[in-house]
Amino acid sequence: MTIDVDSLRDEFPVLRQEVYGRRLIYLDNAATTQKPSAVIDAIRHYYEYDNANVHRGVHALSERATAGYERAREKLRDLINAASVREIVFTRGTTEAINLVASSWGDANVRAGDEILISEMEHHSDIVPWQLLCERRGARLVVAPISDRGELLVEEFKARLSERTRLVGIVHLSNSLGTINPVAGIVALAHDAGAKVLVDGAQALAHLAVDVRALGADFYVSSAHKMYGPTGIGFLYAKSPLLEDMPPYQGGGDMISHVTFEKTLYNETPFKFEAGTPNIAGAIGYGAAVDWLNAKGVQTLAQHEQRLLAYASQRAEACNDLRVIGTAANKATVLSFILDGIHAHDLGTILDREGIAIRAGHHCTMPVMQHFRVPATARASFAAYNTFDEIDVLFDSLDKAREVFR
Amino acid sequence: MFDLRDLYQQVIVDHNKSPRNFGKLAGADRVAEGYNPLCGDRLKVYLRIGSDDSIEDVSFEGEGCAISMASASLMTEAIKGQPIDRFTDLLRDFQHMVTSDLAETPDERRMGKLAVLAGVREFPSRIKCATLCWHTMKAAVEGDRAVAKTE
Numbered sequence: 001m002t003i004d005v006d007s008l009r010d011e012f013p014v015l016r017q018e019v020y021g022r023r024l025i026y027l028d029n030a031a032t033t034q035k036p037s038a039v040i041d042a043i044r045h046y047y048e049y050d051n052a053n054v055h056r057g058v059h060a061l062s063e064r065a066t067a068g069y070e071r072a073r074e075k076l077r078d079l080i081n082a083a084s085v086r087e088i089v090f091t092r093g094t095t096e097a098i099n100l101v102a103s104s105w106g107d108a109n110v111r112a113g114d115e116i117l118i119s120e121m122e123h124h125s126d127i128v129p130w131q132l133l134c135e136r137r138g139a140r141l142v143v144a145p146i147s148d149r150g151e152l153l154v155e156e157f158k159a160r161l162s163e164r165t166r167l168v169g170i171v172h173l174s175n176s177l178g179t180i181n182p183v184a185g186i187v188a189l190a191h192d193a194g195a196k197v198l199v200d201g202a203q204a205l206a207h208l209a210v211d212v213r214a215l216g217a218d219f220y221v222s223s224a225h226k227m228y229g230p231t232g233i234g235f236l237y238a239k240s241p242l243l244e245d246m247p248p249y250q251g252g253g254d255m256i257s258h259v260t261f262e263k264t265l266y267n268e269t270p271f272k273f274e275a276g277t278p279n280i281a282g283a284i285g286y287g288a289a290v291d292w293l294n295a296k297g298v299q300t301l302a303q304h305e306q307r308l309l310a311y312a313s314q315r316a317e318a319c320n321d322l323r324v325i326g327t328a329a330n331k332a333t334v335l336s337f338i339l340d341g342i343h344a345h346d347l348g349t350i351l352d353r354e355g356i357a358i359r360a361g362h363h364c365t366m367p368v369m370q371h372f373r374v375p376a377t378a379r380a381s382f383a384a385y386n387t388f389d390e391i392d393v394l395f396d397s398l399d400k401a402r403e404v405f406r
Numbered sequence: 407m408f409d410l411r412d413l414y415q416q417v418i419v420d421h422n423k424s425p426r427n428f429g430k431l432a433g434a435d436r437v438a439e440g441y442n443p444l445c446g447d448r449l450k451v452y453l454r455i456g457s458d459d460s461i462e463d464v465s466f467e468g469e470g471c472a473i474s475m476a477s478a479s480l481m482t483e484a485i486k487g488q489p490i491d492r493f494t495d496l497l498r499d500f501q502h503m504v505t506s507d508l509a510e511t512p513d514e515r516r517m518g519k520l521a522v523l524a525g526v527r528e529f530p531s532r533i534k535c536a537t538l539c540w541h542t543m544k545a546a547v548e549g550d551r552a553v554a555k556t557e
Contacts, residue, residue: 345473345535360445375448404419405414
């Protein structure tokens with residue numbers, strides 16, 4: 001299957017614009033993807049026809065809002081092949097989902113002397129919540145190093161697993177390197193050691209077909225806005241027995257079944273973890289994004305993106321003043337690089353004036369920057385609507401930067 | 407039409423390539439560190455205050471984009487040998503220049519070579535690159551031991 005990129009691009013209104021008089025070339029998809037009309041329309045439709053609070057009204061609008069919200073949960077369950085919708089908790093995004101696990105599961109299960117094992121390529125959102133947990137509980141954060149290609153050193157990882165390891169936090173698809181981690185193998189190793197595994201899938205779901213049961217992950221987290229959905233909504237998947245035992249994360253409305261001043265009985269999962277009025281429009285938009293992905297086929301989109309990445313990598317290789325950061329054998333969507341004598345931020349500014357949006361910085365993975373001894377990288381990250389022509393413009397525009405700093 | 411050279415003037419490119427007063431300062435009596443958490447730029451300024459309350463010598467080291475490197479280099483040139491009061495005035499004038507309205511022409515008589523940095527006004531996300539060294543120097547002048555931040 002191939003995709004018709006031109007007609008696919010027509011589904012993204014934001015791409016029909018010029019920036020500084022140049023056609024917009026959006027290559028910052030690892031930060032956030034653009035949204036197709038199907039998603040924008042679903043959110044608009046919700047606010048124009050169905051807006052009401054969920055799970056409490058007896059009127060038509062509330063029933064429609066509730067149905068839309070819960071349909072989105074079912075779509076996510078189906079997308080990642082979870083066993084039950086009760087295993088899908090809506091959150092503000094990946095970061096909140098990880099914080100939820102660190103606070104709720106972590107405080108109940110991690111004790112002084114225990115260890116949390118993560119990789120060196122984790123995003124700050126899969127580092128800091130564990131540091132906070134370790135501080136609270138007197139536990140230790142252990143880091144498994146990566147190679148100079150940006151791959152997890154599996155032997156080093158194994159060596160750091162022990163009976164003290166309570167949980168492993170691992171990114172599925174690295175946002176700064178593009179590395180796809182061998183998650184199923186990591187889960188198997190962790191389980192052998194008696195540890196639970198949280199997989200950070202923030203970047204993964206737009207580019208990989210994910211089956212949480214095949215992976216064996218105990219927790220899987222992601223965000224809508226990196227997979228063509230809206231910002232402010234994401235989810236936590238957790239295996240039912242874990243979720244059932246976890247204490248509430250936040251207290252409030254919707255998460256209770258009975259409240260007196262003496263005692264409160266909590267609602268069943270997943271509602272126990274969704275205090276307050278949720279991001280209903282966001283969830284409905286998320287559902288539309290999942291429908292859109294399914295209609296196009298994640299694997300079909302991914303094939304196109306792989307060709308883009310291969311072409312971009314080939315053009316990068318042809319530049320003798322360019323160093324690619326992250327050259328894992330199994331990688332997707334991300335080309336991180338540095339240009340000799342030109343700081344990534346200067347490059348970002350110069351490319352911006354050519355209409356090209358890239359990310360320049362540490363990508364919220366400062367330890368990765370420390371590993372490669374660079375202060376920052378420039379990062380082009382691809383989505384289904386990007387073209388080979390755009391990659392040519394990117395590489396041709398590097399000459400502008402070279403000219404300025406010659 | 408905007409030209410990238412408005413931002414990356416030749417003076418900036420030169421100072422980025424060969425920053426003046428770069429490296430540790432022997433006999434420094436004030437040191438301060440600056441950090442921009444947004445981009446990870448880090449710099450350290452060294453200062454020696456003379457008996458007459460003037461900036462007898464100054465240097466910096468660190469890593470960052472061309473704007474932050476050039477701004478630090480130009481700053482050290484501008485304040486070396488100047489009374490501390492003059493630094494305080496320049497800091498105020500510099501902050502005004504990089505945040506002023508685009509229609510306002512920078513006062514080259516007051517600002518001297520520093521006027522080349524007025525171009526950052528066109529680039530809101532880059533203003534902090536130019537001001538990091540000034541925040542850091544202020545911390546050094548005031549003897550503040552905390553890391554100066556742009557945020």
